[in-house]
Amino acid sequence: MVCNGIKRAPSKATVHSLALYCLLIKKDQGDRRLMRSVHPRQGCSKRGLAWAILFVVVGVTSLYLWSLELERGGKAAARETDFRTCRCKAFISVDIKKSRIPGAGKGAFAKENISAGTLLWDIKCDAILAEDDWEPCWMIPYDDITRKLLYSLALPASKTPVSDFLVLLLLWSTLEGCDLVNDSCRDTKKKQCFLISFGPLNYINHGKEDANVACPSDAMRFQHHVSAAALVAIKNITAGDEILQNYQDYHETDPFLNSIKRKLGFEFEANLNDDLNPKLDL
Ligand SMILES: C[S@@+](CC[C@H](N)C(=O)[O-])C[C@H]1O[C@@H](n2cnc3c(N)ncnc32)[C@H](O)[C@@H]1O
Incomplete structure (x- = not known):
């Protein structure tokens, strides 16, 4: 021209x-x-x-x-990292009732005996999706756009019913590696996504020495063909036991996310990583 x-x-x-x-x-x-x-x-x-x-x-x-x-x-x-609708499934049923941990709210309790190594939960986001009885669940990139949204939610002036709803979503989400095939649960250097699902296993509370479920090891993943975010029993669990997982297995060690959680009043989860992250002002 x-x-x-x-x-x-x-x-x-x-x-x-x-x-x-x-x-x-x-x-x-x-x-x-x-x-x-x-x-x-x-x-x-x-x-x-x-x-x-x-x-x-x-x-x-x-x-x-x-x-x-x-x-x-x-x-x-x-x-760069897509918002994805995936499918999630719990392979065991649990009772949801008051946790044995003081102040922890409700918890998930095994309905039957579960032996170590049993797959409890999994997620699939690939082209060939799981069968119909897998529930929809979502992966949301933890990128600049999400960070800005969280930042605006943390400001009291912008508190609205929508922001309340998003806060609830945040409570029901875990920060994972976006790549469920090649990442491992503990790999914090990879791109991260919020995994949002509304299954009963979301009631699993945090435990350290008494944790009885965890993300699968590489060997377990190979054996079960499961995602990095899957949950497996790491001990024999007796019917009636509360199911507990070490939340520090996840990626929730991000300083920005912790400072946001603190602002929003999620003291418990923010404090989980106090030893790992300094307190940040927004
Ligand atoms: C994914 S939810 C687990 C279900 C939750 N207990 C409920 O009643 O909805 C995570 C929240 O549970 C609580 N929680 C989990 N483990 C806890 C623990 N060991 N001590 C105190 N609170 C805990 C914290 O409030 C945390 O933000």
């Missing part, structure tokens, strides 16, 4: 900008020629009007191009 000596490869945005630029220059030159033949006062008001129109056209077009740019950027960011 050539306009008054400007030559460019015609990308979509460039074509728009150049077409507008050509239009403006030609209009401006035309206007000036026109002005010479009219009365100065009349020319002045016409020129004012022309400039006003130009101003509006340039403004609107810039806004349009900017929004295109934002959309393109957003799509590129989303492509």
